[in-house]
Amino acid sequence: MTEDEELPEYSQSDLWAAHLPGQDLVPAYLVSRFAAQYRVIVEVLLEAQDSSLTGVSFDDVATRTRAYLGERLSAEVVDELIGGDGLALDARLERLVKWGVLTRWQDPARTGEDFLRRRDRYQLTPPAARLHAFWTQEQEADEDAAADLTLAPRAIRDRLETFASAVRDRRYPAAAAEYQQVIVLHQGMAAAARTWQRSLAHALSGGPDPDKQMVLWRTLKSYIGLWGEQVDVHTPKIAAVLDELENVLTEPVWRGCVRAALADDVTEEVVETQAARWARTWGALASWFSGSDGQARRLRRQLRDLVAPWARNMHILMDTGGVVTRRAELLRLARAIERALDDETAWRMWDTAVGVFPARHLLLPADSADDHLSSWAESPPAPVTARYREQGVKAAVGRRAQAVDYSAGRSAARRARAAALAARAEAEASLRARSGTCLSEWTSLSSQELDLVLELFAVARQRGSGDSRTAVTGDGRWRVTLTPEAGRPGTASLRSPDGVLTTLNWRFDLEPAR
Known part of the structure; x- marks a missing residue:
């Protein structure tokens, strides 16, 4: 589609469009012929929202666009892209306005000079701003947003216990304050869980590759670092509070808590809507933490079972990479981790297997008597021999090396020991x-x-x-x-x-x- 082409109109009316939302032109800038130019303009206007609440003028859009390109490209390339007919900024902005991506208005003219200059100002529409923020969001952004959930299960447990005490004493303002914090924690927890689920679904689909392995490893570490190990610790207490208050939290109690959190002149309709929302959040918490098959524990088991596929995919990548295969060792490690009594034992096995230990500094003989006074941080690195520099690259040439198999010898030794004991x-x-x-x-x-x-x-x-x-x-x-x-x-x-x-x-x- 070019910028001068309109989206096709159909000769027959769509019966669905009479009852449901249909065509939306906002995403058109992502698939247009000049999508690269449109995306730069939208990105510039989205960044401008952090510093400008009254829109961006036409001249400011041109200045910001050149600065945006100058930070990423060389000066010669920027001049080539913007100079001449490389960027028809007026036509691009006009098309974005027609698609509903931008809102355009004019500053009022107060002096004679205002009539001679261009007074158009531009601002992204709310749907376009949300769409572009979602489209350009990096994968690590979800993990950064969830970084404050390090103690989410523990915080939910503390807030629920305080909420339960306030409800029993009919201190509804205190109960509302505690429950509002629970709602915020639950929303952040659900957003982090959705991020992990999307990452797992993508990384476990199809064949393994280094990028997917990195996604799996980052997801596993993010889960453990945020609140994975707390699920088993705090879930029973949370479930106990949820079960205890199941019959206490009637509709009048919810309405009392909501009314204590809102203004005195709030309408009854707002109170009913908010009370229903709080009750749905309570039901979501019950589905997360109640029962042996709650969502929190299911997610935890899913990530626990991720270790075996991760090790298996690592074997596949190593086997196709032409290096020494460690298939037997990785399979044995995966079996040992699966049979571990608890997570602490499993992680101790993993750290031991992959060598996650403090660094060790190896000392070399000093060339002179004074060299022993130098610290390791200031000493020069150990030399690499010329033979290794010349022939080291040939180590992987030819037939792929195999790890030595000692299984037959170990089996014979076990049989001999059993016979001697008998x-x-x-x-x-x-x-x-x-x-x-x-x-x-x-x-x-x-x-x-x-x-x-x-x-x-x-x-x-x-x-x-x-x-x-x-x-x-x-x-x-x-x-x-x-x-x-x-x-x-x-x-x-x-x-x-x-x-x-x-x-x-x-x-x-x-x-x-x-």
């Missing part, structure tokens, strides 16, 4: 059955039994004293006693597949130490 348990049971007998009466021992006998003999002889040697093993499980037997052979030989052990013919006793 063999030791069997040897302990066998020697427990031989307790109370002399060594000369024993039959052949297995290799595991002989190793355990040597360990028990060493404990008894090292820690025991006197003719009868008694001691407790290092793990505190067994008490072994070696007692010499009169009238028995002086020595005994214990046979095993590993050889023969010849020792004194002790009486062997093995009992649990506990």
